[in-house]
Amino acid sequence: MAKVESAVQDHYKDDGLMERIFAFLEKIGIDPGNLTHEDLYACDQMHARGIAATREHVDYSGIAPGMRVLDLGCGIGGSSRYIRTARDCWVTGIDLTQEFIDVARELTERCGLGDGIEYFQANALDMPFEDASFDHVWSHNVTMNIEDKAGLVTEIARILKPGGRFSCSEIEQGPSGDPFYPLPWASEPTFSFLVTPDEMCALQSAGGLRVVEQIDLNEANLAFFREGRERAKSGKPPQNINPLAFKSRDDFLERVRNAGKSAEEGRLVEQLIIAEKS
Numbered sequence: 182m183a184k185v186e187s188a189v190q191d192h193y194k195d196d197g198l199m200e201r202i203f204a205f206l207e208k209i210g211i212d213p214g215n216l217t218h219e220d221l222y223a224c225d226q227m228h229a230r231g232i233a234a235t236r237e238h239v240d241y242s243g244i245a246p247g248m249r250v251l252d253l254g255c256g257i258g259g260s261s262r263y264i265r266t267a268r269d270c271w272v273t274g275i276d277l278t279q280e281f282i283d284v285a286r287e288l289t290e291r292c293g294l295g296d297g298i299e300y301f302q303a304n305a306l307d308m309p310f311e312d313a314s315f316d317h318v319w320s321h322n323v324t325m326n327i328e329d330k331a332g333l334v335t336e337i338a339r340i341l342k343p344g345g346r347f348s349c350s351e352i353e354q355g356p357s358g359d360p361f362y363p364l365p366w367a368s369e370p371t372f373s374f375l376v377t378p379d380e381m382c383a384l385q386s387a388g389g390l391r392v393v394e395q396i397d398l399n400e401a402n403l404a405f406f407r408e409g410r411e412r413a414k415s416g417k418p419p420q421n422i423n424p425l426a427f428k429s430r431d432d433f434l435e436r437v438r439n440a441g442k443s444a445e446e447g448r449l450v451e452q453l454i455i456a457e458k459s
């Protein structure tokens with residue numbers, strides 16, 4: 182295992198995540214023995230703006246019924262379950278972190294969605310799939326942990342069918358300097374690999390993907406961080422919890438504050454890029 186991948190795994194893995202999710206669900210009045218995928222929106226989206234961001238990504242993606250979709254860097258499967266139920270397609274989720282795959286499988290089975298979604302532990306830079314085997318590759322807040330972005334794009338182009346799409350919600354380097362650490366996806370810059378929006382588009386074009394649309398998510402993110410601060414000030418709980426907050430390491434709030442401050446100062450930006458394989 183390369184140094185970067187093992188640092189990323191060390192960052193995300195945390196034994197006991199399943200139990201902490203069940204405890205949270207019980208606390209908010211949801212029975213883990215009788216779950217729907219909608220119940221899980223409260224705590225299964227590992228990115229800012231929770232299920233709203235996932236819905237928006239699906240709306241822009243062009244994913245249609247019957248497609249074979251790869252959720253690359255699927256975390257605990259929040260996007261996979263939403264894509265499957267919203268668009269009636271076949272979903273495969275892969276993630277570097279074995280514990281997330283175990284939790285994704287368990288939650289998906291408990292929601293009765295096991296027939297339409299499968300999960301595997303795998304590295305996005307070396308995927309166990311045949312050439313041209315997917316109609317769509319989806320990635321939501323994953324690329325900032327991947328150093329070899331040219332290799333990533335080549336691998337995605339390889340597994341996409343001609344005309345297939347890659348939709349990628351990306352946190353990127355802003356114009357105003359480096360972000361503040363620790364951040365939710367990295368404690369330090371050694372395993373956070375941010376490129377600018379222009380650089381990411383150029384990498385996609387060079388790797389055989391034609392960028393068809395870029396959606397700026399900055400305003401929506403800034404509003405999310407502002408609302409979070411207001412809710413905290415008035416003692417209200419957040420509308421949903423990022424499952425990274427359940428880690429036994431207890432500094433998630435500091436990480437979110439750093440992400441918010443970095444976004445406010447133009448050190449971090451986010452866009453959704455839709456690209457197509459010619």
Ligand SMILES: C[S@@+](CC[C@H](N)C(=O)[O-])C[C@H]1O[C@@H](n2cnc3c(N)ncnc32)[C@H](O)[C@@H]1O
Pocket residue numbers: 186189193225226227228253254255256257258259260275276277278281303304305306320321322323326327366
């Ligand atoms: C911030 S989480 C986002 C998870 C999920 N996409 C979501 O939005 O709920 C980033 C995920 O990327 C995964 N990841 C990072 N590098 C990866 C790689 N090289 N291959 C596969 N997964 C990777 C991590 O294990 C982690 O689950």
